[in-house]
Amino acid sequence: MVNLTIDDKQVTAPKTATIYEAAKLNGINIPILCHDSKLKPFGACRMCLVEVEQMKGRQIPACTTPVTEGMIIRTSTPDIVKARKMVLELLLLNHPIDCPVCDKGGDCDLQNLTYEYQVSANRFTDEKFQHEIDYNNPLIERDMNRCVLCGKCARICDEVVSFGALTFIDRGIETKIGCEFEGALNCEFCGSCVSVCPVGSLLARPFKFKARFWALTKQKSVCGYCGTGCNLTLGVQDNKVLTTIYDAEQGFHKGLLCARGRFGYQFINNDKRLTKPMVRKDGALREASWDEALQFVAGRLKGGNVAALSTARLTNEEFVLFKDLMKLAGSASYDHSAGYAHSALTKGLSRSFGVAASTATILDIQKSDLLLVIKTDAYETHPVVGFEINQAVKNKGVKLSILSDKRGKLGKLPGAKTLVHAPGTEIALLNAITKVILDEKLTAGTAASVAGFAELERALSDFTPEAVAGQTGIDAASIVQFARDYASAEKALIIFPTGLAYPGHNADLASAAANLAILTGKLGTEGSGVLCMAEKNNSQGAVDMGFYPANGGKDAGQILEDCASGSVKTLFVAGENPLVSYPDRSKVSAALDKVDCLIVSDLFLSETAAMADVVLPACSFAEKEGTFTSVDRRVQYFKPAIKKVGLSKSDFEIFSVLINLLGGQAPASPAAAFADIAASAPGYAGMSYAKLGEEGAFAPVDVKPALVAPAVVRPTVEQGKLALLVGSVLYHCGTLSQYGEGPMYVCPEGYVEISRADAAAHKVSEGDLLTVTSSTGSTQLKARISPRLPAGVVFAPYHFEAAQVNTIWSGAAVTWVTVGK
Amino acid sequence: MNPITPIINGLKITLSHMFKKPITLQYPDERPKVASRFRGLHALNVSHNKAKCVACYLCPTVCPAKCITVEAAEDANHDKYAAKYEIDMLRCIFCGYCVEACPVDAVRMTTTFELANYRREDFVFGKERLLEKK
Numbered sequence: 010m011v012n013l014t015i016d017d018k019q020v021t022a023p024k025t026a027t028i029y030e031a032a033k034l035n036g037i038n039i040p041i042l043c044h045d046s047k048l049k050p051f052g053a054c055r056m057c058l059v060e061v062e063q064m065k066g067r068q069i070p071a072c073t074t075p076v077t078e079g080m081i082i083r084t085s086t087p088d089i090v091k092a093r094k095m096v097l098e099l100l101l102l103n104h105p106i107d108c109p110v111c112d113k114g115g116d117c118d119l120q121n122l123t124y125e126y127q128v129s130a131n132r133f134t135d136e137k138f139q140h141e142i143d144y145n146n147p148l149i150e151r152d153m154n155r156c157v158l159c160g161k162c163a164r165i166c167d168e169v170v171s172f173g174a175l176t177f178i179d180r181g182i183e184t185k186i187g188c189e190f191e192g193a194l195n196c197e198f199c200g201s202c203v204s205v206c207p208v209g210s211l212l213a214r215p216f217k218f219k220a221r222f223w224a225l226t227k228q229k230s231v232c233g234y235c236g237t238g239c240n241l242t243l244g245v246q247d248n249k250v251l252t253t254i255y256d257a258e259q260g261f262h263k264g265l266l267c268a269r270g271r272f273g274y275q276f277i278n279n280d281k282r283l284t285k286p287m288v289r290k291d292g293a294l295r296e297a298s299w300d301e302a303l304q305f306v307a308g309r310l311k312g313g314n315v316a317a318l319s320t321a322r323l324t325n326e327e328f329v330l331f332k333d334l335m336k337l338a339g340s341a342s343y344d345h346s347a348g349y350a351h352s353a354l355t356k357g358l359s360r361s362f363g364v365a366a367s368t369a370t371i372l373d374i375q376k377s378d379l380l381l382v383i384k385t386d387a388y389e390t391h392p393v394v395g396f397e398i399n400q401a402v403k404n405k406g407v408k409l410s411i412l413s414d415k416r417g418k419l420g421k422l423p424g425a426k427t428l429v430h431a432p433g434t435e436i437a438l439l440n441a442i443t444k445v446i447l448d449e450k451l452t453a454g455t456a457a458s459v460a461g462f463a464e465l466e467r468a469l470s471d472f473t474p475e476a477v478a479g480q481t482g483i484d485a486a487s488i489v490q491f492a493r494d495y496a497s498a499e500k501a502l503i504i505f506p507t508g509l510a511y512p513g514h515n516a517d518l519a520s521a522a523a524n525l526a527i528l529t530g531k532l533g534t535e536g537s538g539v540l541c542m543a544e545k546n547n548s549q550g551a552v553d554m555g556f557y558p559a560n561g562g563k564d565a566g567q568i569l570e571d572c573a574s575g576s577v578k579t580l581f582v583a584g585e586n587p588l589v590s591y592p593d594r595s596k597v598s599a600a601l602d603k604v605d606c607l608i609v610s611d612l613f614l615s616e617t618a619a620m621a622d623v624v625l626p627a628c629s630f631a632e633k634e635g636t637f638t639s640v641d642r643r644v645q646y647f648k649p650a651i652k653k654v655g656l657s658k659s660d661f662e663i664f665s666v667l668i669n670l671l672g673g674q675a676p677a678s679p680a681a682a683f684a685d686i687a688a689s690a691p692g693y694a695g696m697s698y699a700k701l702g703e704e705g706a707f708a709p710v711d712v713k714p715a716l717v718a719p720a721v722v723r724p725t726v727e728q729g730k731l732a733l734l735v736g737s738v739l740y741h742c743g744t745l746s747q748y749g750e751g752p753m754y755v756c757p758e759g760y761v762e763i764s765r766a767d768a769a770a771h772k773v774s775e776g777d778l779l780t781v782t783s784s785t786g787s788t789q790l791k792a793r794i795s796p797r798l799p800a801g802v803v804f805a806p807y808h809f810e811a812a813q814v815n816t817i818w819s820g821a822a823v824t825w826v827t828v829g830k
Numbered sequence: 831m832n833p834i835t836p837i838i839n840g841l842k843i844t845l846s847h848m849f850k851k852p853i854t855l856q857y858p859d860e861r862p863k864v865a866s867r868f869r870g871l872h873a874l875n876v877s878h879n880k881a882k883c884v885a886c887y888l889c890p891t892v893c894p895a896k897c898i899t900v901e902a903a904e905d906a907n908h909d910k911y912a913a914k915y916e917i918d919m920l921r922c923i924f925c926g927y928c929v930e931a932c933p934v935d936a937v938r939m940t941t942t943f944e945l946a947n948y949r950r951e952d953f954v955f956g957k958e959r960l961l962e963k964k
Contacts, residue, residue, distance in 0.1 A: 109886030109933045110910040144908050218902035218910050221887040 013080040028071035028082055029057055039084050040093065040125070042118050042207045043159035044072045047169055047263050047400075054159050055096050056122065059084045068092055090126065097128045100157050102135040104208070111155065113209030115222035119157060120208075140185060145193040147754035148214055148272050149203055153185045156210040162186060162202035169265065171388075171399040171422065172196050186210070197739060198755050199392065200271035204255035204264060215272060215751055216252040220244070227254055228650035229703060231637050232270045233322060233630040234742040236543045237262075237371065237391045238639025238705075239270055243631060243650040250277045250631055250651060261372060261643075267392030268740050272751025276629065277651070279748045281613055283626035284655020294614075294624060299656065302623055303663070307670035309579045309606045309623075310334070316342040316568040316577045319556060320584030321351075321545035322745070323660050324635025325644070326682035328547075328554035330664035330675060331583060337671040341562035342577070345551040348564025349591065349820065350509040354541055354549070355557050357519025361527070362539075363713030364691070365552045368526070369502050369538030370641035370707065375401040376536035379408040379498035383505035383522060384435055384514065386417025389739045390506045391542050391640070395419065398504075410494055412438060414734055415804060416797040428491060429799050432732040433724035433823040434481040435513055439521035440721065441477035442492040444469045446528055451496035453530025461716035465524060468718030480723070482799075496529050500536035508544030509590050509743070510735045510807035510814075513822045517719035527714045542640045545743060546630075550638035553690055553708065565591070566820075572600035579606040583660055584627060586615040586744045589810045592820030593785060610663055613748055616810050626657035633659035635679045636701065638708065645705035646698050722822055730825040731767060731803045733783065735818045738806035747808060759805060759812020761790040763828070766800040768792065771828055781805070783826045786816035792828075803828065864941040869924045871942035872917055874960045875935060881961060882936035885912040889928035889937060897921035898928060915957040919945055 010021045015032050022031030027050055032039050042054035052073035059071045062081035068089060071082075083089070100119060108114040143151035163175040163186055174196035178187040188194050203211045225244035232239040240260030244252040253271050257264045286302035287294040309315075315338040319331060328345075335343045345351070359365040374380065374397045388395030395418070401407040402422045409425040411417075412435060420427040430438050446452060447466055456462060474485035481488075495501050503522045507514045522539055531537035543549055551557065558564040563571060569587070571577040573596070580601070591597045601607055601620050609618040610625035618624050630637075634648040653659070661682070665675035676682040680698050687696045692708030700706065740746065740756040747753065761781055763773060773779065777792045781803070790805060790812055798804060803826065807814045818824050855862055864870070875882045885902035897920075903913035928937055947953055 109888070110884045114886070142908070218885065218904055221891070223891065224887060 011076050011078045013076055013078070013082065015082045016084055022076050024076075026076050028059055028061075028074050028076055028080070031076045032071065032082075032084060037084060039071050040122050041072055042122075042157055043161060045161055045165065045205050046257060047265070048161065048164045049168060051160055051164065054157065056093055058089055058092050060086055060089060094126050094128055097123055097126055098131045098133060101128065101131055102133050103138050103154075104157065105137050105154055111209035112212050112217060113206075113222075117209060118207035143193055146214065148198045148751055149194055149200065150212045150214050150217065151194060152210055152212070153187070155208050156186055157208055158184060158186070159207055160186070161205040161207065162211055165201045165205050166196070168403065169396050169400060170197065170199055170201050171403070171418065175202060198268045198272065198751075199266065200268065201265060204266070204271070213252060213272065215275065216244075219251045220246045225251065225254070226650075228648075229259070230631060230647045230650055231546070231645045232266070233546050234269045234273060234746065235391050236546055236548050236640040237393045238546070238637065238641075238643050238645055239266055239393050240645070241266070241270065243274065245650050248651045250274050262393045262396070265393055265396055268755065269742055269746050269749065269752050270393070273746050273749035275750040276612070276745060276748035277631045278654070279613070281748065282654050282657070283612060283614060283624065284657060286626060286656070287624040289622045294619075294621070299658070302625060303666050303670065306608050306623055306625070307667055309608065310338040310581070310667065310671060312579065313339055314576065314578035315340040315581065316563065316571065316579075317344075317581040317583065318565055318568060318585050318587060319343065319345045319551070319582075320743070321345045321543070321548040321551045322584055322630070322743075323547060323551070324633065324679065325547065325550040325554050325638060325686055326635045326676075326679040327660040327664060328551050328556040329682055329686060330661060330668065332554065332556055333673060333675070334664050334668050334671070337668060337673045341560050342558065342568050342571070343556060343562060344558055344565040344568060345548070345556050346509050346565050346585065346591070348558065348566045350511070350514070351507055351543060351548055351552060351557065352516040353505075353507040353514055353519035354543060354552050357516035358523060358539070358541060360516070360717050361520050361523030361715060362710070363715065364710050366549065366642050366692075366708075366710050367538070367540045367640060368532055368710055368712050369540045370643070371397060371540070371639075372641075373502050373536050373538060373540070374398055374504075375405055375407070377401065377407055377500045377502040378536065379410060379495060379501040381495055381501060381503045381525070382409065382411045382413075382419060383439070383503065383518070384413050384511070385504065385506040385542070386413070386419050387504065387506070387542070388418040390508065390544065390737050392739065394504070394542060398422070408494065408498065410491060412491075415799065415802060426491070426494070428483050428487055430481040430483055432734060432802060433513055433722070434477075436517050436521045436719050436721050437472065437477050437723070438481045438483065438488070439518070439525065440469050440472040440719065441474050441481075441488050442495065443521070443524050443528065444472045445474060445489050445492035446496050446525070449493070451493065452528045455530065456528045459527055459714055459716050461718070465716040465718050495525065498531075500534065501529070501531045502537055503539045504542065506542040506544065507548075508737060510592070510737070510818070512735060512820065512824070517721070520717040521719040523714075524716055524719070527716055532714060533712060540641065544737065547637045549640055549642060550636070553638055553642070553693070554686070569597055569600040572604045575603060577604060579608065580604045581608045582617055582621075583610045584612070586611075586617045588616040588620070589744050589815065590807060592815050592818050594813060594815040595786065597815070610660055612657075615744065625663055626655060627663065628653050628657050628659040632657070633661065635661065636683060642692065642708040642710060643705045644693065644696060644701060644708055646701040724823040727825040730827055731801055733781070733818060733824040733826045734802060734804045735807050735814060735824075736804070738808065741806060741808040744808055744810070747810065759790055759809035759814060760793045761828070762793045762795045762798055762804040764798040764800050764802065765794055765796060767803070768794045773828070773830070777830060779828045779830060781817055781826050781828050783817040783819070783824050785819045788813045788816050790814075864943065866941070868941045868943070869926050869939045871919070871940050871945060872928070872955070872960055873938055873940045873962045874915060874957065875938060876962045881912060881915070881957065882934050883912040883915060884910050884934055884936070886933060888931040888933060892927045892931040894925060894927065895921045895923045912957065915960060917955045917960065919953040919955060920950065
């Protein structure tokens with residue numbers, strides 16, 4: 010820490026701080042246009058000029074000047090005020106005064122500073138810019154006439170998002186922010202540039218002209234899409250969520266959001282929302298009263314032979330109630346698709362760590378020395394985690410090793426090493442890496458004493474790099490080097506995702522990854538461990554609340570089999586859309602057809618809800634209170650931003666009424682339910698809504714490591730066919746994002762991504778309609794030719810109903826398909 | 831003073847009025863002359879054949895009675911315009927803040943004061959009713 014004087018006030022600041030940061034830390038405001046805490050200092054706007062006594066009264070930019078011991082700084086002398094006024098006058102020379110029509114009006118840094126410094130006239134004259142405004146884009150409007158050239162948009166796109174869509178072009182007074190070759194914006198549409206723009210140059214088109222900033226009610230919340238647990242501020246007017254508002258101080262991610270978080274909120278007020286309960290009568294779903302619908306449901310639940318499937322988007326409190334309801338109905342068969350997707354957590358990590366949770370947190374990413382990323386492009390599955398990885402690699406020099414079946418954006422980061430393996434061979438590859446660590450004695454001193462060490466050594470005897478090389482398509486030397494890199498890093502963090510449609514992301518993958526961490530002792534310390542990133546916003550909460558098969562209960566796959574065989578008569582589906590998201594569509598369809606009574610609670614009349622006997626309109630996260638648990642067990646409280654849409658009820662209310670109708674006793678409120686959770690769920694002890702506050706709290710993980718030999722399935726290779734990978738695409742998360750206008754503007758339909766080599770071999774051009782056929786069925790998808798896929802591999806996102814990808818994807822580790830026009 | 835005198839004085843005044851022209855306005859046969867700055871019914875000013883309003887939302891923001899509803903939209907030229915401009919005259923207190931706040935001189939108050947109606951909905955003046963009639 011250094012001591013300095015700012016405006017006659019004795020303060021201290023870290024040695025690495027700039028004058029601007031030191032002042033801010035000590036509650037002294039220095040005006041600035043070009044600064045954001047996530048970006049490197051730039052010194053472009055000249056608003057933050059200050060005087061340093063030791064520099065003979067020269068005016069210097071506070072944002073780029075580091076503090077030194079004994080500095081005496083003045084931030085607002087008459088000379089400084091005069092200089093700042095002139096800076097504003099010069100900026101306003103070209104900046105149009107169109108505040109009444111500019112959506113940034115009321116939230117504009119330039120407007121606020123103009124008001125603060127009373128710049129009501131201008132001593133200079135010049136012409137306003139006449140740049141063409143870019144309206145081409147459905148999400149981001151670019152009006153460079155308003156630009157003050159702070160460069161924040163270009164810098165965040167480069168430094169944080171790592172896309173680099175925007176840059177300074179031309180020179181001198183001709184300088185402007187533009188895209189390559191002055192073309193239209195063509196990027197990921199995360200909206201980070203929009204969020205940091207201090208003026209109205211970059212605007213969110215979905216919010217364009219909808220309301221003024223000052224008229225919005227700002228409600229803090231937690232994003233309802235993926236499991237990263239990003240914080241949101243929802244902008245609400247007239248009971249409608251109109252936008253998401255950037256708050257640079259919010260959450261661990263400091264206000265950063267991805268495309269779906271920033272632009273995918275429209276599903277909340279979508280016109281297609283269910284507003285009244287419906288009961289099937291004479292073969293058709295007809296509107297009914299809540300009383301009628303719930304009495305009917307309670308009657309069916311009392312009848313026995315009940316099972317339940319849930320989305321992982323319910324709150325923790327709702328999961329507890331849903332579980333209680335199933336117990337009252339005499340059923341232990343309930344799952345949040347864990348049988349398909351989250352066995353990596355529930356089975357894999359719990360047998361390796363003794364706890365069904367990640368041992369590391371997202372905050373560890375920037376504290377690590379090496380990140381081992383398995384089968385994911387975090388930029389696609391959990392984009393804000395991708396930003397964290399990017400910042401770790403670029404700013405902190407963290408090394409990045411990637412094992413994946415396709416290349417991704419992460420692999421383009423500086424120094425990233427990517428091993429692209431054949432689909433379905435990831436566990437064999439991890440085993441080979443483990444074997445190298447064992448053979449070369451790269452293990453930690455205590456590794457040999459961990460339970461299962463000898464068994465693992467025996468089980469891996471055949472997994473020499475040479476033996477695995479042929480199977481995985483990666484040469485032995487690379488495998489050995491990969492193992493040495495991981496083992497030699499002082500701190501190393503393993504990251505892998507789990508999701509409903511990610512084949513191969515199962516218990517054995519989790520154990521194979523866990524073995525690496527346990528053997529090398531990279532566990533339980535800062536910057537080390539395993540981070541398993543579950544797909545949905547409360548997947549970890551569902552696991553923590555025990556909403557997965559246990560004590561003889563059946564998992565999602567078995568439940569559907571029982572429905573098909575007739576042993577399950579009543580199936581309660583809460584928020585899930587298995588007809589689209591589960592593998593093997595014909596099997597799911599047959600099971601849902603066969604079941605006597607299908608009860609669905611959902612926001613929309615999804616494809617599954619359309620088959621139901623009773624449809625209960627549920628609430629979105631913006632209309633209820635509760636807690637979500639992120640992938641790193643950060644428990645976060647959120648409360649309603651708007652009133653419930655129509656007659657919809659939260660799942661908490663639905664389950665409460667049903668529990669009471671079945672003779673049970675439901676907690677009086679979500680707070681009471683959370684008090685029960687705090688008393689019973691491991692790691693949640695001592696938590697309450699009041700204590701969680703806006704920051705949330707981590708549920709600690711108590712690890713008891715054990716080495717487990719993962720089972721390896723050797724996928725059969727079908728010559729002449731292509732391996733189909735299924736998973737998430739950047740703009741979407743589950744099937745919910747289909748109802749968000751933002752994601753659908755950018756990625757409106759399913760497609761099949763094919764390598765250049767295969768496209769040439771099959772004479773496929775971009776946009777061709779391809780018939781993709783597997784052993785289970787066939788569907789038609791538009792072709793996208795991509796350089797990131799290796800030859801012999803195709804990829805299709807699973808989110809879209811119309812694409813029906815699950816007709817060709819059976820859930821196997823590798824699905825072999827043929828493509829034809 | 832003689833107690834009769836005030837009575838006589840009063841009667842004089844009464845008598846004098848019998849010979850003066852009455853000042854009572856015979857409304858509705860006779861129309862009042864309203865001062866030009868009288869704050870009556872609002873009007874939306876027109877420029878280039880369209881309302882000058884750019885839907886900046888300043889008038890509903892300053893309106894103390896919250897009687898103005900504006901909804902903005904984007905026209906074919908990507909310009910902002912008021913797709914909806916509505917004043918509920920049952921709530922309006924005719925303070926004129928909306929006129930003062932308007933940055934583009936789009937709204938003014940006319941001398942129209944005859945606003946009586948039979949139905950509540952008739953007191954809600956939409957954009958068409960408020961547009962300056964030429």
